[in-house]
Amino acid sequence: MINEELELQKFEQKIANGEKIEPKDWMPEKYRKQLIRMIAQHAHSEIVGMLPEGNWITRAPSLRRKMVLLAKVQDEGGHGLYLYSAAETLGADRKDLIEALLNGKMKYSNIFNYPTLSWADIGIIGWLVDGAAIVNQTMLAKCSYGPYSRAMIRICKEENFHKRQGYENVSVLAQGNAKQKQMVQDALNRWWWQTLMMFGPHDENSTNTVDLMRWKIKLETNDSLRQRFINLTIPQAYAIGLTIPDNDLKYNEKTQNWEIGKINFDELYNVINGNGPCNRIRIAERKKSYEEGNWVRIAAENYALKNKNNYGTK
Numbered sequence: 001m002i003n004e005e006l007e008l009q010k011f012e013q014k015i016a017n018g019e020k021i022e023p024k025d026w027m028p029e030k031y032r033k034q035l036i037r038m039i040a041q042h043a044h045s046e047i048v049g050m051l052p053e054g055n056w057i058t059r060a061p062s063l064r065r066k067m068v069l070l071a072k073v074q075d076e077g078g079h080g081l082y083l084y085s086a087a088e089t090l091g092a093d094r095k096d097l098i099e100a101l102l103n104g105k106m107k108y109s110n111i112f113n114y115p116t117l118s119w120a121d122i123g124i125i126g127w128l129v130d131g132a133a134i135v136n137q138t139m140l141a142k143c144s145y146g147p148y149s150r151a152m153i154r155i156c157k158e159e160n161f162h163k164r165q166g167y168e169n170v171s172v173l174a175q176g177n178a179k180q181k182q183m184v185q186d187a188l189n190r191w192w193w194q195t196l197m198m199f200g201p202h203d204e205n206s207t208n209t210v211d212l213m214r215w216k217i218k219l220e221t222n223d224s225l226r227q228r229f230i231n232l233t234i235p236q237a238y239a240i241g242l243t244i245p246d247n248d249l250k251y252n253e254k255t256q257n258w259e260i261g262k263i264n265f266d267e268l269y270n271v272i273n274g275n276g277p278c279n280r281i282r283i284a285e286r287k288k289s290y291e292e293g294n295w296v297r298i299a300a301e302n303y304a305l306k307n308k309n310n311y312g313t314k
């Protein structure tokens, strides 16, 4: 019979010492559950995030843009599979996680519930959405759970390429003709606030942050990461002549922070609850691809079963 109190003390001491918790280590059930929730929803976001961008692969304006977009979308698929494997180290079953997504019991990022209306959206997603993901994921790369933090190190390297290609795409349009300038400004206007919502509700309304920070899964709060992203991104927009769609925006010389207007969190909750512009189409597409891929899963399982002796697994 293990002494839970003692184990919890040892666990919290490890975290206080900045040590990583590994799959075989003792951990509080709440720590395990929080990690499965966060990692699985992160994985769902990566896979669903392939859909809005994938929509433009056949319509990319040049072979180069097509190849870059293809590489990015493939990366996102790899990130999703990587993160499902990280969730499995906690005893989660991938099939259960995907079914929870498909039946609405698990979430994915709000940002993937908006339509990609023009080619400029693809540049804006790379620059803003992947830029926001990098701010969040560089924090997660230092989190206390070994497999998640290590997954983030590799994923962040690829996200940096995603952000650069997006910003280069947007810069070319912003220096282009009047129509291109208008197209990219229109895309920024449609994605700016929704990207800020990616960081979650304000800290005081964040139901998970206290737990997550206690055990160093999250090392910074939603608002602090959001502020970092805003401070990083606004100068980048100005550098290419774009306008941030926020009439209340002002720079505070004292704090050196850009102060923004009010975020409409009703929209975030509305989208999280399945009522965004594209929620239904995204889940329907995800369901269709999951069903169409069933034969691959069966073939792989049968192959593994048939050859299990060759793998030395009894």
Ligand code: 3HC
Residues within 6 Å of the ligand: 037, 038, 041, 042, 043, 045, 046, 049, 076, 079, 107, 108, 109, 110, 111, 129, 130, 133, 136, 159, 197, 198, 199, 200, 201, 205, 206, 207, 208, 209, 212, 222, 272
């Ligand atoms: N989209 C969807 N749901 C969100 C959300 C968002 N932007 N922000 C918050 N929520 C949900 C939370 O999941 C939570 O619901 P739950 O308890 O049922 O899971 C609820 O709203 C309250 O929010 P909290 O602040 O309490 O939740 P967290 O502390 O978990 O913070 C988070 C939310 C910042 C998204 C955090 O979960 C996180 O950092 N997750 C890991 C990173 C991630 O998932 N990123 C998604 C984008 S991936 C991406 O962009 C891919 C790139 O390659 C393009």
